[in-house]
Amino acid sequence: MTTPVTVAGKVFLIFYGLLGCAATILFFNLFLERIITLLAVVMKAVRERRIRNSGLLPPGIRHDFSAYSLPGWKPSVYHVMLILGLSAITISCCASAMYTPVEGWAYLDSLYFCFVTFSTIGFGDFVSSQSAAYKYQSLYRVANFFFMLMGVCCIYSLFNVISIVIKQVLNWILEKMSCLFCQRCNKATVLLGRRNAIRPGSKSRQARTGQLSDSDGPCDSDTEGRRLSGEMISMKDLAASNKVSLAIMQKQLSESANGYPRTVCGSSRHNGFSGGVGALGIMNNRLAETSNSR
Numbered sequence: 001m002t003t004p005v006t007v008a009g010k011v012f013l014i015f016y017g018l019l020g021c022a023a024t025i026l027f028f029n030l031f032l033e034r035i036i037t038l039l040a041v042v043m044k045a046v047r048e049r050r051i052r053n054s055g056l057l058p059p060g061i062r063h064d065f066s067a068y069s070l071p072g073w074k075p076s077v078y079h080v081m082l083i084l085g086l087s088a089i090t091i092s093c094c095a096s097a098m099y100t101p102v103e104g105w106a107y108l109d110s111l112y113f114c115f116v117t118f119s120t121i122g123f124g125d126f127v128s129s130q131s132a133a134y135k136y137q138s139l140y141r142v143a144n145f146f147f148m149l150m151g152v153c154c155i156y157s158l159f160n161v162i163s164i165v166i167k168q169v170l171n172w173i174l175e176k177m178s179c180l181f182c183q184r185c186n187k188a189t190v191l192l193g194r195r196n197a198i199r200p201g202s203k204s205r206q207a208r209t210g211q212l213s214d215s216d217g218p219c220d221s222d223t224e225g226r227r228l229s230g231e232m233i234s235m236k237d238l239a240a241s242n243k244v245s246l247a248i249m250q251k252q253l254s255e256s257a258n259g260y261p262r263t264v265c266g267s268s269r270h271n272g273f274s275g276g277v278g279a280l281g282i283m284n285n286r287l288a289e290t291s292n293s294r
Contacts, residue, residue: 027153028152028153028156028157029160031153031156031157032153032156032157032160032161035080035083035084035157036075036080039075039079039080039083040075043075043079077161077164077165077168078165080161081158081161081162081165084154084157084158084161085158087154088118088151088154088155088158091114091118091147091150091151091154092111092114092115092118092151093111094147095110095114095147095148095151096110096111096113096114097110098140098143098144098147099113099114099128102134102135102140103126103128103131105126109126112126113126113128114147114151115155117148117151117152118148118151118152118154118155119152119155119159120152120156128144129141129144
């Protein structure tokens with residue numbers, strides 16, 4: 001096991017590792033892309049043969065089939081995961097069959113070494129090529145290099161595909177949980193709306209509200225029906241009704257200040273004093289009373 005000893009060697013290893021690891025990851029990603037491209041070509045050819053054997057594809061468009069049938073098509077992520085998994089298992093089994101007689105390990109230990117090495121975990125409890133001499137040593141090192149390279153590529157690509165599948169599963173679980181919580185929130189909103197709904201008041205209050213609505217103009221039938229039905233008023237309806245409620249409140253304040261409803265002072269309009277609301281209405285009513293008494 002070769003390791004750097006000097007300070008210069010350790011510093012060089014740090015900078016070389018930054019570039020080397022980045023280039024290795026790029027190589028693994030390109031390997032995965034080429035695997036997906038190869039699988040797409042093979043699966044397209046299999047699908048073309050299947051459709052042609054079924055008689056659904058005319059023989060005249062054989063050369064244009066790839067562009068005609070599947071533009072931008074890629075194989076399923078589950079198919080890629082299955083093929084990469086089978087490839088990793090095949091390479092691990094073949095490598096273990098080589099390590100068992102050469103290194104003197106048990107077959108299960110060889111499989112364990114293949115997974116730890118191919119996944120770049122590297123515990124160091126099993127290390128190959130540590131004996132002083134091997135039979136066919138050069139051939140063994142070449143085969144060791146080939147199995148490690150192909151095994152790391154397959155395992156790394158398999159990890160990427162598994163991460164995509166895990167992401168899809170997590171998105172599906174979150175979507176189901178969000179739908180479940182939305183249903184619970186809707187139920188809670190309905191119960192809260194029934195509990196805190198605006199209920200119709202007494203008969204006298206309803207009659208007074210009816211008089212005010214008749215005297216001040218037509219009201220919103222949708223909002224009023226929703227209010228009387230016990231359904232909770234939305235913020236949009238509340239903001240729209242506040243404009244009318246403010247004028248009604250000012251009118252009620254004017255009537256309470258005068259001590260009687262403003263309808264009895266109908267002659268004030270003939271005396272030249274307009275009604276108005278709020279403080280201006282109170283002042284106009286007082287001036288109307290003074291003119292009437294005179």
